[in-house]
Amino acid sequence: MKTILISLLFFLYSGSIVRADKTKQFERKIPAAAGQKIEIMGLSSASVSVKSWDKPEVYIKVTAKVSASDEDDEELYIDSMKIVQTPHSTNVAISIQDKIPQESDDQFNLFGLKFGSYFKKEITAEVYLPNANSVTLSAKYCTLSADGIRSELHLLGKSNTLNLSDCTSLKDISNDYGSTTIQNSKGKLQLAGKSSSIKIQNYDDYLNIEAPYSSVRLSALGAGVGIKSKSGTIDISNSTGDILIEAQYATMNLSDIKGQVAISSKSASISIKNSDRVTVNADYSTIDCKQIRASDSTAIIINDKSGTIRIDEAYGKVEIDAPHSKIGIRKISGDVGIITQSGKISASELTGKLNVKADHTTIIARSLDVTSAWINGKSNSIEIACNRLPKNTVILNDDGTTSMKIATGFSGMLNLEATHGRIETNLQLDGKNGATIFRGAIGSSSETITITSGIVRLFQL
Secondary structure: OHHHHHHHHHHHHHHOOOOOOEEEEEEEEEEOOOOOEEEEEEEEOEEEEEEEEOOOEEEEEEEEEEEEOOHHHHHHHHHHOEEEEEOOOOEEEEEEEOOOOOOEEOOEEEOOEEEOOEEEEEEEEEEEEEOOOOEEEEEEOOEEEEEOOOOOEEEEEEOOEEEEEOOOOEEEEEEEOOEEEEEEEOOOEEEEOOOOEEEEEEEOOOEEEEOOOOEEEEEEEOOOEEEEEEOOEEEEEEEEOOEEEEEEOOEEEEEEEEEEEEEEEEOOEEEEEEEEEEEEEEEOOEEEEEEEEOOOOOEEEEEOOOOEEEEEEEEOEEEEEOOOOEEEEEEEEOOEEEEEEOOEEEEEEEEEEEEEEEEOOEEEEEEEEEEEEEEEEEOOEEEEEEOOOOOEEEEEEEEEEEEEEEOOOOOEEEEEEEOOOOOEEOOOOOOOOOOOEEEEEEOOOOEEEEEEEEEEEEEEO
């Protein structure tokens, strides 16, 4: 029995012996004539450093470290690794080739010892690119850093961790399921990344990004961006240039934008702060805009459906078309036009003209300083309080209740009609108080108030 136990322990111990790693290092310099396109393929599961230099050649240095339970697998892999150039008159095609067994780790623990088969590799590569040639790099499952690249650069692959800095001519990046970080760079870039993470800071040229189900974070853009996404998050800050976004079911936060923001979405959460101009088409969404500056010839345009809209501290014309939505506007210096139905409108501190078409809607407006007000609705509950009486006020509210408060000293023309009751007012209407209809003047000023409503309440403070 003792002999059997010793034999078993010896067998277990021998099966747990860890082999020493095998290492191979190889390099190659490949000439590249002016105008030739460079293609480098076969980078996989490696840590890659990419740099530029003035020499008319590509330099690649690869270091491979392998550890396997089967020594033959180690030898096979190490011996198979090579850098291959495919001759072509217009291209320099380079590939890194190997015959790798399936990378695995099927070990298990017994009495603190490891047993089973395994194959592991660790690859690092240095790549130097000539400045004058267009370069395409194909990689997957790599950690790739590129610093100071002056050549036109295309990066293709998936599941990579990319870190790019100080690159002057980025063209294409495809990196599904990966992470892409870019700093202090430029180039007319087309970037694609599904289910990925994208971070870009200090980018001088216009960007095109297509990244569904992704996290996109941008800052200090110099020329704007176009984004297509879905069910992701988008954060943009401190940037110049137009921002164009198509992103359904997304969460968007934009701040400090010198340029136009145009968003097309659905069922989204959108926050925009400190932008020049805004156009949002986003049904069933929550839209929050603050400190928006439109020019005299442009407008802040919001289209929604069954959503929530808030605009706070805006300059310029505001146009809202949002049936069945909750709408809140405050501190607007400019004309306001609203179309809704079965919604709710809260407004305060408005200047310019107010024009509302809203059936079956609750309207509460405070501290108005508008030049004119026109409200056309049906079965609404309307409450209006004016700091300064508009020159012309028209409220048509069939079957609804209208309450209006104005400053003392009203002088002008009144056209009042209460279709389901009597007029309630503290104005002196020459014996007509309590009437259902009053049309006449008080004083000689040019202000006009026209209210037709189920119930009319008009009081001066």
